[in-house]
Amino acid sequence: MLDDAIKGQLAAYLERITQPIELVATLDDREEAQQMRELLSEIAALSDKVTARFDGNAARRPSFRISRVGADMGVEFAAIPMGHEFTSLVLALLQAGGHPPKVEQAVIEQIQALEGEFVFETWMSLTCHNCPDVVQALNLMAVLNPRVRHVAIDGGLFQDEVEQRQIMAVPAIFLNGQPFGSGRMELPEILAKVDTGAAARxxxxxxxxxxxxxxxxxxxxxxxxxxxxxxxxxxxxxxxxxxxxxxxxxxxxxxxxxxxxxxxxxxxxxxxxxxxxxxxxxxxxxxxxxxxxxxxxxxxxxxxxxxxxxxxxxxxxxxRWRKVNVPGEAEYANKGVAYCPHCDGPLFKGKDVAVIGGGNSGVEAAIDLAGVVHHVTLIEFADQLKADAVLVKKLQSLPNVTIHVNAQTTEITGDGQKVNGLVYTDRASGESHRVALSGVFVQIGxxxxxxxxxxxxxxxxxxxxxxxxxxxxxxxxxxxxxxxxxxxxxxxxxxxxxxxxxxxxxxxxxxxx
Missing domain, CATH: 3.50.50.60 (FAD/NAD(P)-binding domain)
Structure with missing residues (x-):
């Protein structure tokens, strides 16, 4: 899983651990479970203060928990935390092992003083650059306060749950089974929501x-x-x-x-x-x-x-991102309407999506999504794409992309819970067309x-x-x-x-x- 250079860097980080930790995995027969076993075994081999076990009984498989030996820390990954989440993994290892976090003492004391039971779930994707802030904040809270539990879940590994909970944008945060927040959140924002007196202070x-x-x-x-x-x-x-x-x-x-x-x-x-x-x-x-x-x-x-x-x-x-301001956009925000293809693209793997906008950002989004989703429909209001020629040429070469120029988006449709299509008008003929879709990415400036x-x-x-x-x-x-x-x-x-x-x-x- 890890190349020699990464192993060397990680071994140096693990030298900062002052207390022994254990990694407890709950696996199944999937290929990802074997990758998780390999990753945890490699990490454990890098430090005598880290041990790995594979006899867990967590609800999700594959997953693993990080805890200080003799403690009950609620830090869990239902994911193989590589990509943008590798830093989250390293920080969780260090903090569980006693390395002091880089936050003010007042914040640490605020976390430790939280009363009640807090079970957080963060749905994320490994290509989301906004997700690590949420994952790292909630992991730290789980390290510092035994009343806080947190599991970071890769939506690509648990598609059935993604469908069941209608999760169509990441990061999506649940607290005690109920929606808590969506999008990038940092530690002070999370604390302000759970510590009701913080804002006034x-x-x-x-x-x-x-x-x-x-x-x-x-x-x-x-x-x-x-x-x-x-x-x-x-x-x-x-x-x-x-x-x-x-x-x-x-x-x-x-x-x-x-x-x-x-x-x-x-x-x-x-x-x-x-x-x-x-x-x-x-x-x-x-x-x-x-x-x-x-x-x-x-x-x-x-x-x-x-x-x-x-x-x-x-x-x-x-x-901030400009909105297209058509019926359905607000109603289905984070339910199929998205503004960050890097973050939310993996949630639409194998599905049909649209990109609204033919400038550089729109064309780049369509190119990126074409490598993940089944099909991309690009809608551009002007009579030609406005992106750089090299990007347009690349987009036109992709077999799973359809381009509509001189087209005005008039509605984003849904079934009441999530997006199911987009309606546009051909500005030359005046004819209206509907495209069946699972997601719409708005990229119009x-x-x-x-x-x-x-x-x-x-x-x-x-x-x-x-x-x-x-x-x-x-x-x-x-x-x-x-x-x-x-x-x-x-x-x-x-x-x-x-x-x-x-x-x-x-x-x-x-x-x-």
């Missing part, structure tokens, strides 16, 4: 903070660059964001950032966060802004009721996250923040950068440069006013 702490010289809203490339540049000027800098990394967390391959030959979005996002935290920035993740009130001191009101204050403000809130600024700063007709060459908005002291602004070409490198420019402009504003 957090709001009170935020409200008590002194005014910032520069407050950055947004944690993507623009926000991170702005925070780093501001902090290096020696001024009081804060950064709040709904999620650190921004859109890069949803990006698989990054191959055009100067000095970085190639990387993956989550890895790039982690590097952004590490750099921000390496300088003197007050980082406040998992926060949403409700409103901004200009003045000599700008008031930034958060959705949790807290108010932050700043002498200057940089808005770098980025953008982005919408700026600027709703909270309506009536505060000048916005374009597309909702983008109007800025000048110095990233200044229509309101003195408020600056903006990145994909939320009118700057053309929504690229990581451009967003980062604009963030740096906004910070320098904010600093210039402070010293002059």
């Amino acid at each position: 957090e709001a009170k702490a935020l409200d008590a903070k002194d005014a910032f010289d520069v407050l950055v809203v947004g944690g993507g490339p623009a926000g991170a660059a702005a925070a780093v540049y501001a902090a290096r000027k020696g001024i009081r800098t804060g950064l709040l964001a709904e999620r650190l990394g921004g859109q890069t967390m949803d990006t698989m391959g990054i191959e055009n950032y100067p000095s970085v030959l190639e990387t993956q979005g989550p890895k790039f996002a982690a590097a952004l966060e590490a750099q921000v935290r390496s300088v003197d920035v007050d980082v406040m993740p998992h926060q949403r802004v409700a409103a901004v009130e200009p003045g000599n001191t700008i008031a930034v009101k958060l959705e949790n009721g807290a108010t932050l204050r700043a002498k200057s403000l940089i808005v770098a809130t980025g953008a 982005l919408v700026p996250n600027t709703e909270f600024l309506k009536g505060t700063v000048e916005l374009s007709r597309y909702g983008e923040i109007m800025i000048d060459e110095r990233c200044a908005t229509s309101v003195p002291g408020i600056f903006a950068a990145g994909d939320a602004t009118t700057v053309p070409y929504k690229q990581i490198v451009i967003a980062a440069g604009e963030g740096a420019k906004a910070a320098l402009s904010a600093f210039d504003h402070l010293i002059r006013h």
